Amino acid sequence: MGTCSSSQSLKLKNIPAYEIIDDSMFDPAGQWPHNSFPQGGSVLYDPQRKASLGDYVIAEHEGKRVFRKLVSAGGEQALLPMNPDRDEFPVVTQNFQILGRVFQINHGPFPGPW
Numbered sequence: 001m002g003t004c005s006s007s008q009s010l011k012l013k014n015i016p017a018y019e020i021i022d023d024s025m026f027d028p029a030g031q032w033p034h035n036s037f038p039q040g041g042s043v044l045y046d047p048q049r050k051a052s053l054g055d056y057v058i059a060e061h062e063g064k065r066v067f068r069k070l071v072s073a074g075g076e077q078a079l080l081p082m083n084p085d086r087d088e089f090p091v092v093t094q095n096f097q098i099l100g101r102v103f104q105i106n107h108g109p110f111p112g113p114w
Contacts, residue, residue, distance in 0.1 A: 016044070016045055016046075016058070018043050018067055020038070023038070024066070025067055025082045026038050026039065026083055027083055035069075036082055037067070037105060040108060041106055041107045042105075042106050042108075043056070043067060043106070044102070044106075045099065045100035045101060045103065046101055046103050047099060047100040048100075049103065051098050051100075052070070053070055053071060053077070054069070054070065054071070055070050055101050055102070056069055056070070057070050057098050057101055058099045058102065059092075059096045059097060059098050059099055060096060061096040066079060066096075073091060074093070077093075078091050078093045079091065079092040079096055
């Protein structure tokens with residue numbers, strides 16, 4: 001599952017950011033840049049914005065930060081990776097906390113410093 005340690009988190013002008021460090025959100029058949037996010041990219045997220053189904057979010061799961069799409073699975077909220085390899089990147093349906101809604105996606109690393 002895609003993870004981000006605190007040392008890999010970026011924080012620019014108090015805006016939390018997440019560096020995409022694996023291919024859990026990359027769908028080889030996806031329409032880049034709308035639903036396929038390659039390793040090496042980065043996202044900005046807002047802890048104050050309420051996430052709705054269909055939004056991309058940063059969440060905490062089993063002590064790790066993950067970048068996923070918020071979906072409904074069996075009437076419950078779930079975290080969906082975009083990579084079709086579900087064995088390596090399973091859908092998370094419990095024990096997670098949404099940290100913020102993604103509002104900007106950069107398909108490369110964030111330039112810095114801001």
